[in-house]
Amino acid sequence: MEEEKEKIQFELTAELIEQVQGFVESQNDKELQKLLKEFHYADIAEILDELNLEEAVYVIKLLDSETTSDILMELDEDNRERVLKNLTAKEIAEEIEELDTDDAADIIAELPEERQQEVISKIEDEEHKEEIRELLTYEEDSAGGLMAKELVKVYETWTVAGCMRRIRGQAKEVTRVHSIYVVDKQEKLIGRLSLKDLIIAKSDQKIADIAKDNVDYVNVTDEAEEVARIMSKYDLEAIPVVDDKQTLLGRITIDDIVDVLKEEADKDYQLAAGITGDVDSDDTILELTRARLPWLFLGLIGGVGAFLIMEGFQEAFGKYAVLFFFTPLIAAMAGNVGVQSSAIIVQGLANDDVKGSINSRLLKEMLLAALNGFILAIFLFLFVWGIKGEVNTALAISVSLVAVIIVAGLIGTFVPLFLDKRGIDPAIATGPFITTSNDIFGILIYFWIAKMILGI
Amino acid sequence: MEEEKEKIQFELTAELIEQVQGFVESQNDKELQKLLKEFHYADIAEILDELNLEEAVYVIKLLDSETTSDILMELDEDNRERVLKNLTAKEIAEEIEELDTDDAADIIAELPEERQQEVISKIEDEEHKEEIRELLTYEEDSAGGLMAKELVKVYETWTVAGCMRRIRGQAKEVTRVHSIYVVDKQEKLIGRLSLKDLIIAKSDQKIADIAKDNVDYVNVTDEAEEVARIMSKYDLEAIPVVDDKQTLLGRITIDDIVDVLKEEADKDYQLAAGITGDVDSDDTILELTRARLPWLFLGLIGGVGAFLIMEGFQEAFGKYAVLFFFTPLIAAMAGNVGVQSSAIIVQGLANDDVKGSINSRLLKEMLLAALNGFILAIFLFLFVWGIKGEVNTALAISVSLVAVIIVAGLIGTFVPLFLDKRGIDPAIATGPFITTSNDIFGILIYFWIAKMILGI
Structure with a gap:
């Protein structure tokens, strides 16, 4: 030992x-x-x-x-x-x-x-x-790409004793026997058995009598993600793979699914952080640049957009420079709220538990954002009022903050739902994409509302 | 069918x-x-x-x-x-x-x-x-909290035939027989067998002769994450759990580990997005607020910090209002780079493949950030120069951008590595935490360098 x-x-x-x-x-x-x-x-x-x-x-x-x-x-x-x-x-x-x-x-x-x-x-x-x-x-990303040909197969007409004898040969080639698959003469999958069932059964029983006919299976063309969803939902450790005629072709085991789940989680995590492609920290600087630079470029464009908006409001700068000093705060809040709301939708979509209509989601996010925004705005109002002593400026900044947070939450909720309906991976909507668009919208809304309140 | x-x-x-x-x-x-x-x-x-x-x-x-x-x-x-x-x-x-x-x-x-x-x-x-x-x-989060008492256990002194007879009884209670565990008289785990081994063996062989003595196991006090790491590294579908005296207490199956891995991935993803606690999109507005508000508050404080910095530079830059219009860009780039570099380290740490010293990591990230920063700075320089026609301003902004990106990358790399060394979950370092600190540092560095270059 x-x-x-x-x-x-x-x-x-x-x-x-x-x-x-x-x-x-x-x-x-x-x-x-x-x-x-x-x-x-x-x-x-x-x-x-x-x-x-x-x-x-x-x-x-x-x-x-x-x-x-x-x-x-x-x-x-x-x-x-x-x-x-x-x-x-x-x-x-x-x-x-x-x-x-x-x-x-x-x-x-x-x-x-x-x-x-x-x-x-x-x-x-x-x-x-x-x-x-x-x-x-x-x-590669299909059931066929995941499956192995090694499996233990018996015909429905065999007896338990005959079956035991024959699977001794087959089992030697198979590292782990999860299930024994029962087929008919045409090699069609019609049921399954566990080794345990076989051991417990009497040796003269027919396989057809002891086989379970409720066998889950996937089609060879099904997507890997779908196979992972089915296997983890139904707690399966192996699943047989068939073609359109129900012919038994292979089987997929849970360890391959663990890998699929890990890769998916890693990919979503990286997308949320603004990294594309499957890179890890040991890859070369060039590989990492290729994965990171496009998203940074997106951020650069967003920043240029923010610059153009602020320049458009430049005249206000003379009297209300303080407004400009809060743009990083506004952009940060819009970005953070957007990432939060999109992440929770992306995760819900991945776990298949986003139910109900888009409208009810948006309404809920609006209430949530309004609540968060209101609490944060009170603090910001008190701070600006305390430090500047101008009620109007403080009010303009805080009211805009609430509006920006609500819009950011709505965009963060809507975009992944919209992408998902269109069949696009919603995970690309988190991270830099949402942050950048929310930066621009946030700053625009902020200046509009501030301008209205301050009557500039 | x-x-x-x-x-x-x-x-x-x-x-x-x-x-x-x-x-x-x-x-x-x-x-x-x-x-x-x-x-x-x-x-x-x-x-x-x-x-x-x-x-x-x-x-x-x-x-x-x-x-x-x-x-x-x-x-x-x-x-x-x-x-x-x-x-x-x-x-x-x-x-x-x-x-x-x-x-x-x-x-x-x-x-x-x-x-x-x-x-x-x-x-x-x-x-x-x-x-x-x-x-x-x-x-709850230990091997003991994951394990089940249901397992098939045989004594080393039994014969294959006797073993088959007796495990027929035990197996009925166990949904899936992954391994049969072999114990000695003191109930100490000394080996394992698969049902397959048993079926292939001759009925008069002794268990001690056919058992494999290289059995992996975990201690009942081991952490769930550690169990998940071992089971997925060694591709195990079940692992026995023992106490300090090697007494067999229970077993953990792969489906529980799939759940642990999923929960871990979900938690890291949410932390990166600035959401704490295990919430999903169907939770109440109050639960979601509790999970989201603290991180937004952090962002608010960061924004206030940025405001104070900008106000401090107000007089210096009366002439250069344009500098202020680029602060959202600078903050966004600092935040994005920080999230990218921290995410890749956090993921590497989770997958246990961050090797080498902290210094070599930091050096690599510095080179990577310098490369990315340089490419982005060229575009920004051309844009500012083109639109404003002032080489000095364009130079000041672009050079600061490179510096900001390098510092952001270093902070993003260092913080999770540091937290990990201290035994703190590095996942909390991604998302709002890094974004907020990088916003502040980024804007500070930006104004410093711009001030130097413009000779104010």
């Missing part, structure tokens, strides 16, 4: 990395293998992510392909790409042979077009090869 | 809700039962979430407790609270009897203190009662 304690408490220390680098440098294969044998493949992947390319390739070539195929799957995508470039097509094919079809297809899909065929042709297991070829034909 | 197609394509329509309401009103129990029988409990929960309290309670009391216990678990937390208030302690106890221990404990924990004991005392199954009592003693 001592070994196990280490596994859970695995920590990526500088010493450990140095130790591995030392063994690689001195080509001390025996010690290196002994050291790495202790670790889970996910941990070894973490170590390799810290090595340079040459060292990482050395380790990959040293270990057996059963371990290294799993390590490859866990590497950072960029690092995997670099490592694969340094392996021959034959070596990659050997890794592929060890992987389940879904992972195998994912790795091959990452290779450059011309290498894909070369690697596939080097796969020895003909069935594996054909299955991978099939999986590569599906869209 | 027809029935099934409906299940997957379940859609919550106004007609369906009206139909249910009609049956409730006319107390047409037979038709109501017939209608609802077609649906999955998660779908029925969606319907109930749309009914008023009286109608929902009517449906709950009509259906058998095996179905309604699952429905209860799927209801909106607020609706569940209201429904439970309308059930007697005895009725709640009947629901509880049907639930797995982890769900049962979660429901009881939501009840008011005084009702908890009353409900527990009404549970008839003594073992279930004791197990729930035990689970209630653990922290």
